[in-house]
Amino acid sequence: MVISDLGLYGPESVTWRIHADPSFAIGGLRALLLQALHPVAMAGVSANSGFRADPWGRLQRTTEYVAVTTFGTAAEAEEAAGKVRRVHRRLTALDPDSGRVYPVDDPALLLWVHCCEVDSFLYAARRGGLRLSDADADRYVAEQVRQARLVGLTDEVPRTAAELSAYFAEVKPLLRATGPAYEGLRLLSVPPMRWWVRWATPAAPSWGALVAMSFGLLPGWAKRLYTHLPVLPGSELTATASLRALRTAVLALPASVREGPHLKAARARVAGVPVRRLESLPA
Template identity: 85%
Template sequence: MVISDLGLYGPESVTWRIHSDPSLAVGGLRALLLQALHPVAMAGVSANSGYRDDPWGRLQRTTEYVAITTFGTAGAAEEAASKIRRLHRRLTAVDPDSGEVYPVDDPSLLLWVHCCEVDSFLSTARRAGVRLSDADADRYVAEQVRQARLIGLTPDAIEVPRTSAELDAYFTDVRPLLRATRPAYEGLKLLSAPPMRWWVRWATPAAPSWGALVAMGFGLLPGWAKRLYTHLPALPGSEMTATASLRTLRAAVLALPASVREGPQLKAARARVAAVPIRRLESLPA
């Protein structure tokens, strides 16, 4: 019997547990806010991305990429990543301090984006109440090395963290390079108040609801990252408030039927899992 393609990770992976949880959306917003603190990486986004003209489209494409590479077949994941790699090869970023030009696919920049996503998805899931042991956390970081390979981080190019301790050490090492530049504040402003049709903004709760999600993502940033946004006022208790709000949101979404809260990639992946004989599925690596 032909075994269905379970993709890069499979249903027993920690990656499936975290990426199928409602907290992932807030983790994605946290990741964007953290990524913006690297001056060169943010300069590349500012110069090459269409987020100003189509912020919703940019968010949707990023969400779809994560879903495809997590739950899609191995072929679909490679195809999606190949498109990103081809795009990155044509783009550059200029260091706002030195004027030095970097390719967008410079390993150090790709590693920054990768580590921000892994740290954000993992820490947000844990803050949301997903039961993850320290061993689970290490396993997730190790699993995500496959994601790093997809975007072009080969072993001979740069070392990718494989444990939570290595991930923490990476952020400790990179922190002296980080600050909130003008493009970072511009990105935060646009993310907090993206364009909406007038009737959506004024006749529905969409605008305040979205603003609350972004505020939640900001509140979940590590303290050192929030302090780098020096032009923003300090918000006492924002970390505790963000955690409580996140848990409330997660509980509300989990109360919805799976048919409503699960995306098409996850549903398709579950269908492929159902087609795998139990005895073969149990033997597959997570």
């Protein structure tokens, strides 16, 4: 049983370690770049999400959802997931090849999004320097099954890192970069900014560097699917070095600065929970 005031995972989980790490943001961007390679999933995003008009809003809503379901109470996580499920029930995605219409909450599409996020958060954390054993990686993938259940998935969700790799090997033949994928990449790389922010601050080049870092951390096969973009030798090594430098810099900041409000609230709740209750959380 999950203890409601500790949420779905609790402070002893690998999920808290990964989602509280500075590498998390880069993992999130990597997940978006990877998710865009599924033609039907990206068609659904293109048709329904409003990312063209408000890319910052979409990023904020996605980040907020993961933060609430990770660090919020179990009731808060279920409420956030319920809103997502209700929206998904009304939306469809058009397969650009067959013309078939899929519901956005089709299990295969939900599984793709889930696996991209889990793989990306885990990979970015490890490449960024967070110490995670193979057992930790397996535990994280298994913990994330709870996230999959929130959106309605019940079966065939990977529970180990090996199962996650096997999933990508199976789905790889279905993937390619469509027009909407390139459009999403352009908007992600050069999002709208107020003129004074773009030209009078380092925001634009800094953001572009983060997206380039995230692209460099994609698996080689995924980078090659973006056929209109050059795949530079050593790009993963460069991205890894940049991520480690970024992570070191962020970790040097006080926790009051680098930690988000949901994590701070979760730590406050945990501070009032007896140790014996923490130990009863599921692995």
